[in-house]
Amino acid sequence: MSDVYDSPRWREKMGAPTETLTRIGVQYCVDGVSISSRRPAAGSFKPWQLLNLSLAPWLRYKTRHMLVQMLIPAELKSSAAAKYYDWAAEYEMNDLHLRGVSGVRVLLYGVTLDAPGRRELLNMQTVSAFFPCPHCLHTAQPGRGKQCFGGYRRFLDVGSPWRQRRFVYEGYTYEFRDDERRAPPVVRTDNNVNTMVRLAITRNRPVCGHKGQPFLHKWSAADWDRSMCDWMHDMKCMCEMLLKGLVGKGNNGMYKNWSKDQAHRQDCFIFEVFANWHEGSLPPWRLSQEAVRILDMRVRRMWWPHYMDILSKDGHSFWTHSDRIYKCANKFYVLMVLLPTCLHGFVPAVHKAILLICNALRHLDGQVFSAAESARRGVLPGSHTIPKQSILYWGKQLVRGLVLLEGSFPVSLLNPNMHHLVHYAQQTALAGLLRWVAMWSFERHNKQLKTLIRNPQQALATLANNIHMNIAIRQMSYEERSPDNFEESRPSCYLNGRNKSYALSQQEKFRLGMLGIHCLDEVRGFDVAYVLGLHFKAGEWGKRRCGSVVVTQRGGCSRYCIVKKFLKVQGQYFARVMWLSTPEYPYDPIRLVVRVRMVRQVEENDPCVIHINTIVPCRVSVLPDTDGIHFFVMRDAGYDRA
Numbered sequence: 001m002s003d004v005y006d007s008p009r010w011r012e013k014m015g016a017p018t019e020t021l022t023r024i025g026v027q028y029c030v031d032g033v034s035i036s037s038r039r040p041a042a043g044s045f046k047p048w049q050l051l052n053l054s055l056a057p058w059l060r061y062k063t064r065h066m067l068v069q070m071l072i073p074a075e076l077k078s079s080a081a082a083k084y085y086d087w088a089a090e091y092e093m094n095d096l097h098l099r100g101v102s103g104v105r106v107l108l109y110g111v112t113l114d115a116p117g118r119r120e121l122l123n124m125q126t127v128s129a130f131f132p133c134p135h136c137l138h139t140a141q142p143g144r145g146k147q148c149f150g151g152y153r154r155f156l157d158v159g160s161p162w163r164q165r166r167f168v169y170e171g172y173t174y175e176f177r178d179d180e181r182r183a184p185p186v187v188r189t190d191n192n193v194n195t196m197v198r199l200a201i202t203r204n205r206p207v208c209g210h211k212g213q214p215f216l217h218k219w220s221a222a223d224w225d226r227s228m229c230d231w232m233h234d235m236k237c238m239c240e241m242l243l244k245g246l247v248g249k250g251n252n253g254m255y256k257n258w259s260k261d262q263a264h265r266q267d268c269f270i271f272e273v274f275a276n277w278h279e280g281s282l283p284p285w286r287l288s289q290e291a292v293r294i295l296d297m298r299v300r301r302m303w304w305p306h307y308m309d310i311l312s313k314d315g316h317s318f319w320t321h322s323d324r325i326y327k328c329a330n331k332f333y334v335l336m337v338l339l340p341t342c343l344h345g346f347v348p349a350v351h352k353a354i355l356l357i358c359n360a361l362r363h364l365d366g367q368v369f370s371a372a373e374s375a376r377r378g379v380l381p382g383s384h385t386i387p388k389q390s391i392l393y394w395g396k397q398l399v400r401g402l403v404l405l406e407g408s409f410p411v412s413l414l415n416p417n418m419h420h421l422v423h424y425a426q427q428t429a430l431a432g433l434l435r436w437v438a439m440w441s442f443e444r445h446n447k448q449l450k451t452l453i454r455n456p457q458q459a460l461a462t463l464a465n466n467i468h469m470n471i472a473i474r475q476m477s478y479e480e481r482s483p484d485n486f487e488e489s490r491p492s493c494y495l496n497g498r499n500k501s502y503a504l505s506q507q508e509k510f511r512l513g514m515l516g517i518h519c520l521d522e523v524r525g526f527d528v529a530y531v532l533g534l535h536f537k538a539g540e541w542g543k544r545r546c547g548s549v550v551v552t553q554r555g556g557c558s559r560y561c562i563v564k565k566f567l568k569v570q571g572q573y574f575a576r577v578m579w580l581s582t583p584e585y586p587y588d589p590i591r592l593v594v595r596v597r598m599v600r601q602v603e604e605n606d607p608c609v610i611h612i613n614t615i616v617p618c619r620v621s622v623l624p625d626t627d628g629i630h631f632f633v634m635r636d637a638g639y640d641r642a
């Protein structure tokens, strides 16, 4: 799969491809937005917004192609809010779904929401209730004070040795409070949800988490599978949870008022787990102060690619000052890219769990290919691609990772939202990669909507007027086909910035000859290149902002190299590179932690010039190892092949 169109749900909902446009598929989202971030008392609003999945992927996530259908005042809850959705169904959506406009029907593909929003829209109990999941009938376990949201072993195969109370994996012991005997829970479907909802209405109390009819029940296209997990919020919660548990009480930000160790100690005592955690010593999942200092140092010494936030500032990184990762995107990067490498050598049992989880998540997020390989494989350049047959395997590994985490971390600290991860594989297999429907673009759109508020006293009215105006202007410009709305081409590879004439060495001339370039009259050297939308800058190895490390493919394996200069010869683009050694993978077959070193002796076979089309579109950050020779390299998309 390399786009939503390849997914089974798209085929089922939208039907076979047609010559002319007969329907468009839309993804909805609703989320609370505060009117003024400085004055929370000013209130908030909820835009019911959509993106058009039928647009090309490089257009559909741009805020100027997204639409707001309704504005709902945030103070309206349950039936008061539901009437907006009923009205939309009766007077707009059902007609658009069945008949459409000029023969083009509008079909609802899915709805992406954060956990509280999903609960409200589905009319279910909160995420911390006894039935914490909108996708299955999994139940929370009673804890000492409140409920615990573990129970991941339920999703293992029946009879798996990992369902036991205690098991050893790669030398580390993972402990639980009991043997797991429950079978995997039943999945919620349209049929059983209908029954539960009807029971809830007749009994006038929640049944299996359902309180009543979901808000979209009058929409003709709204089946139960429409609700998709939101990858962005889940990863944010997970990152916060892990950092709090690992670092414990600190002096700043979210670490400041954190003191749950006493409660966790009592849990461990009562449930008879981690019996060797002695009074006064650190919990087994905790980093010592010295370890936190080393990890802090590691992040501070990192080299970061361009156009991303450096997660350390004023001599402190996110390990001690959580405000360095106040954005969701920062937390996402910490979890998916930094934690696996950064924790190298510390808290081995938890680290193993994180490695398994992140590895599975990275695979479920798809592989990225260079422009040349995308063309060879026939996939859209720059897209994330996943082989359908591998999804089930990675789903199982994800569950195994979660089980390891549950067995090495305080179970009462596990965030109820983490449960969504067990459904990632099933949802990816059904509706495509979760990144295609994640809330990133909706949140960006929310931010832009806030700028349309002119008068905070009458925020909703001015906002509604301005949205109207905005849509009218857009419609006019679409009709006039103004170039800025249509002349966005698909991502490509090109060089940019100042260029100078470049004198080629003999070796470079020879190599260019091998690449089919024989006329070497006009060679220009560039510093900046854009590879399928990503920025790279030559000659920055060793600097704190280092955009010079690229990943490419050689002999079927992923290899890292340093770009010295980008070259333009005969209208074609090349990179003059220095190769780093063949990567070592300390946790092979998990290839998230990658160690390379500089190569002194240039190997004869290593080409000194590569075509820019063979560079994989992912940014690479670098963590120098303490020995001064080795470097850990961390790519932010895809995974290494060896």
Ligand SMILES: [Zn+2]
Pocket (backbone or CB within 6 Å): 133, 134, 135, 136, 137, 138, 419, 423
């Ligand atoms: Zn579930």
